[in-house]
Amino acid sequence: MNADIFLWLAQDGVTNGAIYALLALALLLVFAVTRVIFVPQGEFITFAALSLSMLEAGRVPGTIYILAIGGLAAAAIEGFGAARSRAWRRLPRIAALYVVLPLAVALLVAWAAPRKPDQWLQVLLVLAMVVPLGPIVYRVAYQPLASASVLVLFIASMAVHYVLVGLSLVFFGGEGLRSSPFWDARFKLGVLEVSAQSLWVLAASLVLIVALWLLFEHTIYGKALRATAINRVGARLVGIPTALTGQLSFLLAAFIGAVSGILIAPITTLYYDTGFIIGLKGFVGAILGGMASYPLAALGALGVGLLESFSSFWASAYKETIVFGLIVPVLVWLSLRSRHVEEEEERE
Amino acid sequence: MSAALELEGFSVAYGKVEALHHASLRVAEGAIVTVIGPNGAGKTTLLGAIMGLLPSKGRLHYAGAALEGAPTEERVARGMCLVPERRELFAELSVHDNLLLGGFHRRREGARALAADMAQVYARFPKLEERASQLAGTLSGGERQMLALGRALMAKPRLLLLDEPSLGLAPRIVREIYHIIADLKRTGVSMLLVEQNARAALQVADYAYVLEVGDIVLQGPAAELAGHPRVIETYLGLSSAAPRAGAS
Numbered sequence: 001m002n003a004d005i006f007l008w009l010a011q012d013g014v015t016n017g018a019i020y021a022l023l024a025l026a027l028l029l030v031f032a033v034t035r036v037i038f039v040p041q042g043e044f045i046t047f048a049a050l051s052l053s054m055l056e057a058g059r060v061p062g063t064i065y066i067l068a069i070g071g072l073a074a075a076a077i078e079g080f081g082a083a084r085s086r087a088w089r090r091l092p093r094i095a096a097l098y099v100v101l102p103l104a105v106a107l108l109v110a111w112a113a114p115r116k117p118d119q120w121l122q123v124l125l126v127l128a129m130v131v132p133l134g135p136i137v138y139r140v141a142y143q144p145l146a147s148a149s150v151l152v153l154f155i156a157s158m159a160v161h162y163v164l165v166g167l168s169l170v171f172f173g174g175e176g177l178r179s180s181p182f183w184d185a186r187f188k189l190g191v192l193e194v195s196a197q198s199l200w201v202l203a204a205s206l207v208l209i210v211a212l213w214l215l216f217e218h219t220i221y222g223k224a225l226r227a228t229a230i231n232r233v234g235a236r237l238v239g240i241p242t243a244l245t246g247q248l249s250f251l252l253a254a255f256i257g258a259v260s261g262i263l264i265a266p267i268t269t270l271y272y273d274t275g276f277i278i279g280l281k282g283f284v285g286a287i288l289g290g291m292a293s294y295p296l297a298a299l300g301a302l303g304v305g306l307l308e309s310f311s312s313f314w315a316s317a318y319k320e321t322i323v324f325g326l327i328v329p330v331l332v333w334l335s336l337r338s339r340h341v342e343e344e345e346e347r348e
Numbered sequence: 349m350s351a352a353l354e355l356e357g358f359s360v361a362y363g364k365v366e367a368l369h370h371a372s373l374r375v376a377e378g379a380i381v382t383v384i385g386p387n388g389a390g391k392t393t394l395l396g397a398i399m400g401l402l403p404s405k406g407r408l409h410y411a412g413a414a415l416e417g418a419p420t421e422e423r424v425a426r427g428m429c430l431v432p433e434r435r436e437l438f439a440e441l442s443v444h445d446n447l448l449l450g451g452f453h454r455r456r457e458g459a460r461a462l463a464a465d466m467a468q469v470y471a472r473f474p475k476l477e478e479r480a481s482q483l484a485g486t487l488s489g490g491e492r493q494m495l496a497l498g499r500a501l502m503a504k505p506r507l508l509l510l511d512e513p514s515l516g517l518a519p520r521i522v523r524e525i526y527h528i529i530a531d532l533k534r535t536g537v538s539m540l541l542v543e544q545n546a547r548a549a550l551q552v553a554d555y556a557y558v559l560e561v562g563d564i565v566l567q568g569p570a571a572e573l574a575g576h577p578r579v580i581e582t583y584l585g586l587s588s589a590a591p592r593a594g595a596s
Contacts, residue, residue, distance in 0.1 A: 220455050227438045227449050234436035239424030239453035
């Protein structure tokens with residue numbers, strides 16, 4: 001291997017690693033706040049990437065049906081709950097949030113798609129379709145289980161994952177899609193040729209990480225999320241609603257997933273189920289960080305990106321094996337060191 | 349006088365084990381009511397269920413409204429606030445942020461109202477102001493209790509539930525805390541005080557209940573109960589240093 005190849009692999013690794021880092025942060029956030037191991041995170045990547053490609057081709061992305069179905073399911077659950085406790089005043093808000101809003105987004109997309117809007121408008125439409133899915137998924141699948149054990153929540157996650165992948169196949173079909181880059185340029189940096197798209201990825205990741213930091217340090221809602229992660233009972237005692245922090249963390253996770261999907265769409269060809277593997281690599285990063293520290297998780301994810309890139313050069317057939325094989329020693333080390341945090345959480 | 353809190357036939361169970369049986373209890377508006385009893389009598393369970401942290405059966409009226417089944421955040425928004433025995437602070441957040449989050453349900457009142465209350469809390473607990481930027485987890489036991497109280501005050505409670513506020517604290521700090529409790533009463537806050545330290549509780553309270561193994565076995569005006577032979581024998585004893593003597 002010469003320096004050219006080394007730098008090229010490193011660039012590739014850092015670009016992918018930055019996306020894994022974003023996903024690792026989202027997984028960690030969701031786990032800390034809700035104790036949910038968010039397996040379906042990858043589906044938001046798929047939905048966003050495929051929606052972007054379809055919008056680019058002037059087709060109506062199937063995401064709008066997923067959004068409408070999810071919204072109606074959430075509205076049914078909320079409406080049933082409100083009717084049972086005779087809280088009729090809640091109905092208008094439920095209808096606005098879970099019926100009118102998703103349908104409005106769906107109609108807007110259906111109207112705009114054949115008109116082939118600018119690329120940045122496409123990105124906004126994708127975010128408008130995918131981000132609301134986060135709180136909707138939380139409302140439908142996880143909120144009724146909010147006080148269940150980590151294991152039960154994990155099983156629910158697997159179920160949600162399969163449902164979403166199934167919907168993905170129904171609405172996107174089996175073909176692979178790739179969107180065109182935002183900025184098709186290459187720069188010479190010494191011997192290294194840097195693609196503009198990987199600069200985009202790095203810049204967007206950095207901006208998102210700084211934005212998350214500002215949210216957690218300087219806003220009452222960010223602090224409420226951290227407080228819930230630190231002490232769930234204390235958070236309830238100061239009146240922070242569990243449902244609010246749950247939906248907020250899922251909203252952020254969906255946003256991060258959607259942004260990752262948008263960033264990755266021009267780099268890789270994505271199929272209806274590709275997001276899962278990408279999300280899983282973010283998960284490996286989060287585990288390398290011990291599922292506890294945000295900076296360590298980001299570093300771990302960056303490491304996963306680099307490892308993946310270099311192993312695809314030396315042993316391309318074993319690329320995934322090497323990356324996922326990394327979990328085993330780390331899990332062994334973590335379980336030898338841990339004091340069974342999960343068991344403590346079971347009773348509340 | 350009207351009631352701030354009224355419980356009737358109030359039961360709490362952990363699975364099949366009932367920890368509180370058909371308790372009836374009343375806190376008059378602006379009064380301090382204490383529940384004394386040995387370890388494991390169900391005192392903490394009672395407060396947790398009033399706050400909605402534990403599921404309960406029976407009637408729970410607060411400030412004239414039926415709150416059975418209401419989520420904890422709604423009870424907080426209506427002015428109920430619990431200072432738990434384990435404090436339940438946010439250890440990895442600063443003292444300042446802990447206080448700020450105490451006012452979470454008042455977040456729409458605007459930064460100015462919260463800042464004014466924050467200044468009041470700091471005036472009451474100068475120690476907390478000194479440590480404002482320190483992490484809550486680094487505080488001493490007494491400071492933690494002050495932070496727990498301060499965080500509760502940020503919620504502007506109308507009914508304050510206090511679980512063992514003197515537990516594990518030095519006598520000087522206990523006196524300070526009880527001084528604050530008496531002070532809060534003058535501002536019109538109703539309080540339900542759960543204590544093993546019966547002597548201190550009976551001194552500050554208007555009315556008292558004795559809870560043993562999930563049942564209210566005695567009740568009456570605090571001054572009267574302090575002279576009741578059974579209370580003297582089991583809870584006041586000869587030495588105030590042994591409040592646990594009556595553990596059954």
